[in-house]
Amino acid sequence: MGILSLAIWTPIVLGVLIFALGRDEHAGLVRWAALFSALLSFFLCVPLYTDFDNSSASMQFVENMPWVLRFNMSYHLGVDGISLWFVLLTSFITLVVVISAWEVITERVHQYMGAFLVLSGVMTGVFCALDGMLFYVFFEATLIPMYLIIGIWGGPNKIYAAFKFFLYTLMGSLLMLVALIYLYIQSGGSFDLTVWQALPLSSRAQTLLFFAFFAAFAVKVPMWPVHTWLPDVHVEAPTGGSAVLAAIMLKLGAYGFLRFSLPITPDASHEWAWLIIALSVIAVVYVGLVAIVQQDMKKLVAYSSVAHMGFVTLGFFMFSPLGISGGIVQMIAHGFVSTAMFLCIGVLYDRVHSREIASYGGVVNTMPKFAAFSMLFAMANCGLPGTAGFVGEWMVILAAVQFNFWIGLAAASALIFGAAYTLWMIKRVYLGPVVNEDVRQLSDINAREFAMLSVLAVAVMVMGLYPKPFTDVMNASVDQLIQQASVSKLPQ
């Protein structure tokens, strides 16, 4: 069994065991078992980074064996510079989520922990799959644990949110399923991504495929105007669910653009790039403005996620190395920062049981340590130089200015909006005098919360100050991707 198989199946198998065997009577044991599983899964992934060959653009740690012979599907796994960091990010965020739920989740702990571990393995599978159907199976399988997480441990309107999440994303991906079957038949019976990437396709076929993929991935990213499910779901999901959703699940969609749309339908991608760029700029500017007026902290961060993901898709569809690398870096950074933002909201919510900005004020007076962390993450969220948020946005803006000055200008304006909504929220929630009795009685973060926030703080700082390890691994793969995306696949 290869490292990737271990990285995928360890959390799934352990998660299923915890889900099936755990009981609320021994919740403590369940928590430690979950922590052990998450740690084990994380350390299993470490060799992926240490043994990774930065100079190679080809897939590494490849495993390939037949899966369903009748349809020529294979269990084909591998990582390259594009997917490597997402595999690491997934196991890291799962670890943080397990810690964050420690005392917060008291009911059905085993099912909560089990669902997150299974989800982690399945999402890792999405990033590693090199077979179209294997990708789809993992991609869809994420819906089941997430549906349960939102529906069981969510807020008051959780049922609506769980259904909206499931059906909205299923709607997009079913069209992709038809596209995959079409490619399978066109390619003479193969689900292999490398075969599809070399397959000549007519302009019409590429356009149809491009929009089928677009339906699946744009909903997942989510791009404006199909982003409306995200704020509703984020608000109702439990803290851990929001964190995983923002940090990893949204990336599945953006990752899909890189693995499917760009290399398989390069001509259609170029033809329709204007559309994606336009939607991305709308997401960055308009959704940024929407975020400013939000009253609910989670909704605000959700809209800010849509705006940040707008940067990602904007970077991808300018077809420059800087833009694509910038988009990927932005995805990783947003993974850290959005998790941290949601955990901060969770810390407050656990104490006061309100997400309304108006319920707070002057938190810094009662929770100084926590306020310092929040300030750092807020700065990262608005892209302050020296934090993780800056690197990706800067790269994308540079690429955008090279591409077209006005698009660059629009993208850069987002930094201002980002600062506006984030800092205004910080001002209202943390600064100023203590406004009410709830805030006066707040107790500062305990050791567990301190640990989980400081791990994220270190990640945010390291990535902001020294992004080289993140960009080095992806250069070769990004160059190869641009190479693939620039060769026309129209039949001669």
Place this chain on the structure above:
Amino acid sequence: MIDNFSWVAVYPEIVLLIMACVIAMVDLWVTSPRRDLTYGLSLLTLASVAIIQALYASSGTTLYSFGNMVVSDAMGNWLKCFATLAMMVTLIYGRPYVADRQMLKGGEWFVLSLFALLGMFVMISGNNFLVIYLGLELLTLSSYALVALRRDDSNATEAAMKYFVLGALASGFLLYGLSMLYGATGSLDLSSVFTAVATGHVKHQVLVLGVVFVVSGLAFKLGAAPFHMWVPDVYQGAPTAVTLMIGGAPKLAAFAMMMRLLVDGLLPLAIDWQQMLMVLAVVTLLIGNLSAIAQTNFKRMLAFSTIAQMGFVLIGMLSGVVNGNTLSAANAYSSAMFYMISYVLTTLGVFGVILLLAREGFESEEISDLAGLNQRSPLFAGVMAICLFSLAGVPPLVGFFAKLSVIQALVATAQPAALGLAIFAVAMSLIGAFYYLRVIKVMYFDPPLTATTVSAGADVRFVLALNGGLVLVLGLLPGGLMALCANAVVQALGS
């Protein structure tokens, strides 16, 4: 005509017939209220028949006997094997339920089930219009009696009447169609009919008229819209254990009947019946899915969901012949067979859980009766959730691969309408996902109405866990069952 060789082909049927009679006799001396001896003997019979069938099937030989009236081929033998297993599981799940409802005063429940299974066997083995019809009648007559087994229950009696009247009508349709085909071709034997139709000398109008009636009869039996009216009423009215008996194993026989009549007998007319199936599939998917949304009764919802699922089987059946070319036939029909087998497996799990909850004078028919099942019994909630996600077609469960292979067969025909129908079918399965999810929501998100835990015998527990596990394992590794279906269908088409 009748030689030693001939008997080999029908050994399983003979064993089943003798044992059904023996069990009927032995049961007269059984006094235990739960009919332990009858139950044990029935299971033993079914297990041995299933083993014989599996041995026959894996030997891969095709035998014709009784002057070509019956055939024993890999497809038929596998279907019989799975039908036997399904019947076995039905008896295991159903016994506590029927015992609690005064339906085990005699051994009829077991004996009628065995005769119903014998009917399915004859249907599956039949290679002749009349033999197939005979098997169908044996199956349906046993089923009518089973539905009415709870004599004092007005719902069950009403359901039995409806089932009988509409079933008789459907049989009449089928028989009328078959008689026309007989009149046109002069033969009841499937291969002679095939040859006669293929020559093109037979009057086309008569054949088409006959096909219309045959397809209508089949649609009735499958429960495809617009011939689906009986399904919701019978599913809801019949005692749940009998609902499972109607909705489970017989579907496999119905598939075999469709294969024998339409493919083995009337493949040269494919262009005609495929169009009919296409219309049926569209209407079935639409009516099944849309009506299921509105249901609050779980059994009724499952009835509409069955109707919708049959739409997918029809899609598999209508993708076989493209412009008179049968190259993709094996692919299409094996996808339909895979769909049917995975559907039966999943249905068994769903009804198994309903039967479990329906003990102690409480029917557990409403969706709301499942509220908070996860807290009361995580195992049963888990099995139900797996089965429902599978019916909704969510990977990595077997229902996903069933839908995938059927839609793949459809898209592979490369017809202009095919892509449209494929997109329509996935859109309908999105609607389907909604009502399945609603049940999962009730089980997992709603608070339980009672705090009582669900108890079940060790046998039921074990089989149910196995059933749910199989839905998951066949979803992760569907290759084996797919290959089995493909080989069986290739062999059936080749002979």
